[in-house]
Amino acid sequence: MCESENMTKSDLTGSKDIFRVGVRVPPFWPEKPAIWFAQIEGQFAISNITADTTKFFYVVSHLDPRYASEVEDIIVSPPADDKYGRLKTELIKRLSESREKKVHQLLTHEELGDRKPSQFLRHLQHLAGPKVPDEFLRTIWSSRLPSNIQSIIASQSSSPLEVLADLADKIHDVVPKGQVAAASSQVSDVLTLTKQMTELVKQVEILTRKVNDLTRPGRSRSRSSSRHRSQSRSDVHPTCWYHYKFGKKATKCNQPCNFDSENPKSSQ
Known part of the structure; x- marks a missing residue:
C-alpha cells in the first residue's frame, strides 16, 4: 500500500513546512520474514512512525490471511504492551524453518x-x-x-x-546433458539383471538339494540291497515263499512260482 505524500499547511509567519512521507510496505516475504520486518522498519523510520500500536496495525493490515492465521492468537488478543515486538517475534519464529x-x-x-x-x-x-x-x-x-x-x-x-x-x-x-541420464538408466538395468541372477541362483540351489536328496548313498544302497536279496532268493528258491515253507500244504502262492505239486522235491 502506498500513501501519497502529505503536507500540513504552513502558517503565515513563515514557519517550516512539515512533510509526512507515506509508508511503502513491501510484499510479505514468508521465506525470509526477518528481512521483510527489516524493510518495513526502514519505512517506519522514514515516515517517523514510532507508536507501537501504529506499527502493529500496519503489519496486521498487510499480512496475507494464510500467514495471519499463524499468529491469530496475537492478532485477536494482542498484549497490552509491545504489540508490534511480540507480533514480529512470533511471526518470525513460527514461519522460519528451524x-x-x-x-x-x-x-x-x-x-x-x-x-x-x-x-x-x-x-x-x-x-x-x-x-x-x-x-x-x-x-x-x-x-x-x-x-x-x-x-x-x-x-x-x-x-x-x-x-x-x-x-x-x-x-x-x-x-553432454544426456550422459547423466544414460548412466542412471544403465545402473537401473544392472540392478534388474542382478536381481534376476540372484533369483536364478536360489532356484538352482533348491533343485540341487532335491537331486542330492534323491541320490543319497544310503538310499541307493538300500534299494540295491533289496533288489539283490530278491534276485538271490529267486535264484536259490525258485518257488514262492509259501510253497517253499509249507510245500503242498500251502494255501497261498506268489508268482512267479514253479512249484510242482506232483513232485515237490524237484521244485526245491
Whole structure:
C-alpha cells in the first residue's frame, strides 16, 4: 500500500513546512520474514512512525490471511504492551524453518537436478547456514555431483570451495546433458539383471538339494540291497515263499512260482 505524500499547511509567519512521507510496505516475504520486518522498519523510520500500536496495525493490515492465521492468537488478543515486538517475534519464529530441519533437508533430500554445480553449492550453503563447516558442506556437495565431476573434484582437495564450484561448472558445460541420464538408466538395468541372477541362483540351489536328496548313498544302497536279496532268493528258491515253507500244504502262492505239486522235491 502506498500513501501519497502529505503536507500540513504552513502558517503565515513563515514557519517550516512539515512533510509526512507515506509508508511503502513491501510484499510479505514468508521465506525470509526477518528481512521483510527489516524493510518495513526502514519505512517506519522514514515516515517517523514510532507508536507501537501504529506499527502493529500496519503489519496486521498487510499480512496475507494464510500467514495471519499463524499468529491469530496475537492478532485477536494482542498484549497490552509491545504489540508490534511480540507480533514480529512470533511471526518470525513460527514461519522460519528451524536450523535442524534445514540441515536434515540438506542431508536427505537435496539433489543437483537441473542446476549448475555452483548454483547447487549456493543452495546448500543457504540451507546449511553460516555455522556449518565448509569441509562438511564440500563433502555433501561433491557427493551429489555426477561421477565424472566427482573424480576431478577429489583430485583438487587443496583448492577453495569457490574455485572447485567454478571448475565443476566448466566440466558440467562440456559433458553432454544426456550422459547423466544414460548412466542412471544403465545402473537401473544392472540392478534388474542382478536381481534376476540372484533369483536364478536360489532356484538352482533348491533343485540341487532335491537331486542330492534323491541320490543319497544310503538310499541307493538300500534299494540295491533289496533288489539283490530278491534276485538271490529267486535264484536259490525258485518257488514262492509259501510253497517253499509249507510245500503242498500251502494255501497261498506268489508268482512267479514253479512249484510242482506232483513232485515237490524237484521244485526245491
